[in-house]
Amino acid sequence: MTSIDTKSWRGVHAELLRRITEREWLPGDAVPNETDLATELGCARTTVNRAMRALADAGFLDRRRRAGTRVASHPTSRIVLDIPIIRLEVEQRNAEWRQSLIAQKLCTPPPIVTSRLGLPTHTKMLHVQNLHFADNHPFLFEDRWLNVAALPGVEEADFAAESPNEWLIQNAPYTTGDISFSAINADAALAELLGGDVGAALFAVDRITWNGDVPITSVRLSYAPGYRMNSKI
Amino acid sequence: MTSIDTKSWRGVHAELLRRITEREWLPGDAVPNETDLATELGCARTTVNRAMRALADAGFLDRRRRAGTRVASHPTSRIVLDIPIIRLEVEQRNAEWRQSLIAQKLCTPPPIVTSRLGLPTHTKMLHVQNLHFADNHPFLFEDRWLNVAALPGVEEADFAAESPNEWLIQNAPYTTGDISFSAINADAALAELLGGDVGAALFAVDRITWNGDVPITSVRLSYAPGYRMNSKI
């Protein structure tokens, strides 16, 4: 029997989580209020509050003022994905990262890009195509459009030396955005670049980022065949 | 000038986030300590602490005792995916959900399944194959192996009436697990079930769940062609 220090919020957190995971409290059940739990566990209400807030953040509890706290009835598993910059993702796999710049030129993007960004159809944007390697194997192909109007200095940037990924972190403000994950079939060009067969299933990430309501960049990352994105639940 | 109530932790949070997003504090910069910020903003240190903890949780700040707090220099964008049960995922798309049970029988899984779960090679497991529909279009194919030894009553469950997904929520304890996302090419069977061409790229989710160190289930979800998983950054 592991005795848990029920006077720390982590201890209380663990104890409440135990009651949930061991089905002492079932999904949908109301749980005692903070004051009663504090008395029972011999700590301050603040401490119970901290623990219960953490459990609510993690999706285990539903809380509403006055109505009280219940065990979540549809425990959606919540996954937190930390998406690092590409170089770090490669290095985390103990591989050596390098990139090969394929294109960097100002031109008019296809309408699908401008429309998704909410820009006029014929806006000139900076098109950057970049192949990232892990230990000299193709890792992913980055196909990016940058809104030059919102990124002063971007036209002078040397993306062969610094990947657009890292340039943006250093030079663009923090942003919000949409991200979507999908599976695509490799066309001839992607197959050539990434070294698989035409038609191979590729894991793809599409990302649009904004600074407030100003569109910054739209990018598609196409990973080499066999890539998996892993996480813990 | 929007005056923010700097005496609430949300106000402090907003103010600090503003300084980060507007690059008043640059990535890698050290930020003032809690006591000084509390003085400057006219609130208690506890309040500043709450705000800074939230920013650190969200990945904007790196904090270390004694060493102080800095703006995150590699702002890994953090994505929170809430993965609901399949029925809810379909219903959230305003579609009608139904399922069609394809197989439910006790048999010996391929070695890859037992080895990933850490079970003896010839363990009998319950194999459940289930096709989920959204408005009568195939939505995803669920191919699941259940550890009968860890799930009393599972052999009597009627998965035609209740999807294994929901049965597990109601009858199995909360679990931990691994999840991975990948892209696969549809084989003949998947193409037939999901209604695409052989070779079509499919978005796949592999998930293994455990109750402590007891393996519960291993499942692969193969989504119909064109599926995207979306999120906000």
Next chain:
DNA sequence: ATTAATAATATGTATGCACATAATTGACTG
């Protein structure tokens, strides 16, 4: 009986204080 005002209640938050803990700095020692 319906509706509006009011009380009760659980969670949310702010504060001052104290002490715990991790990590760095710097002094001291061999």
Next chain:
DNA sequence: CAGTCAATTATGTGCATACATATTATTAAT
């Protein structure tokens, strides 16, 4: 000069208290 240890310091946490706020329950008024 290297290595050890102690002082320092920023964050981490617990607690008592008070008040805020959202929501439900109750009561009064029509």
